[in-house]
Amino acid sequence: MIADILGRLGGKPPVALFLDFDGTLVPIRPRPDQARLSPSRRRALRGLSRTMLVAVVSGRSLADLRRRLAVPGLACAGSHGLEIRFRRRRWLHPGCRNAARLLPGVERTVRARLGPVPGLLVERKPCSSAFHFRMATPGGRRRIGRAVRAAVEPLRGVLAPAPGKMVLEVRPALPWNKGDAVREILALAGMQGRHPLLYIGDDRTDEDAFRAMGPDDVAVHVGRNHATCARYRLGSVAEVWELLARLQGRKKD
Ligand SMILES: [Mg+2]
Missing domain, CATH: 3.40.50.1000 (HAD superfamily/HAD-like)
Known part of the structure; x- marks a missing residue:
């Protein structure tokens, strides 16, 4: 090849x-x-x-x-x-700053919904929050996914969940x-x-x-x-x- x-x-x-x-x-x-x-x-x-x-x-x-x-x-x-x-x-x-202001609230909501979930790693970036779950159990991964999607739902149009490899990232909903x-x-x-x-x-x-x-x-x-x-x-x-x-x-x- x-x-x-x-x-x-x-x-x-x-x-x-x-x-x-x-x-x-x-x-x-x-x-x-x-x-x-x-x-x-x-x-x-x-x-x-x-x-x-x-x-x-x-x-x-x-x-x-x-x-x-x-x-x-x-x-x-x-x-x-x-x-x-x-x-x-x-x-x-130019659309990053507005969306970034909402990320701390999303992370708080996710943590409040989940309680302690072993293997969750939250990484804050300038334009997004990445919820890494490679080290979580399969059940934990599903719970994390549900909690993140639920936290983002009210902000639809401004933020969007983007799945990656063992990570669910909340990014600005920008084209x-x-x-x-x-x-x-x-x-x-x-x-x-x-x-x-x-x-x-x-x-x-x-x-x-x-x-x-x-x-x-x-x-x-x-x-x-x-x-x-x-x-x-x-x-x-x-x-x-x-x-x-x-x-x-x-x-x-
Ligand atoms: Mg890659």
Whole structure:
């Protein structure tokens, strides 16, 4: 499949490489704060960023994502693209502030409804609250899901629950997704209309970015756990790094 992807790119590196973080560049860990990028992989991303735009688009907050990457020269989009930074340029979706003010109340309501549930981890981000339940029992996961959805229901139209991998996130109900983030990053970099783009991701939220790809772009889904509209698939994080190494090697010949 790696050879197919490289072949589709026509023997040239893409003009821009978009990457999801968790489950794409790092394996999914039981706790989100355990995800780490090794020094050699940091160097690999740095190397790629010298010859193409490299952007990481994640559900993590922008601050958390940038801290974990610690690679200068990358474009970073946090909160599923609601906050973006490229070089000295920062961009925050104007709808975030209003929605963010309501998040503490949602978290209080969820905790009040649930009482103590072992394995629930609540993470506050600038634009959302993430209710992680990877470490909860199956029964606990269902209770958490019900409590979060019930807490958000009265705020429908302003906030919306967004399911992820072992996480239910309460996000601003804005018509904005990772595909919009790709377009915003290209605009910030002054690269609108340039192709081919290469986008690699494992999340359901990456499907929006896959749909935003043009006919010359290449979309790659990582894993086999759900249906995807990406034309190409890689089986694991290790295969993603193999592809990135091949992309880097290619530029030398
Ligand atoms: Mg992911």
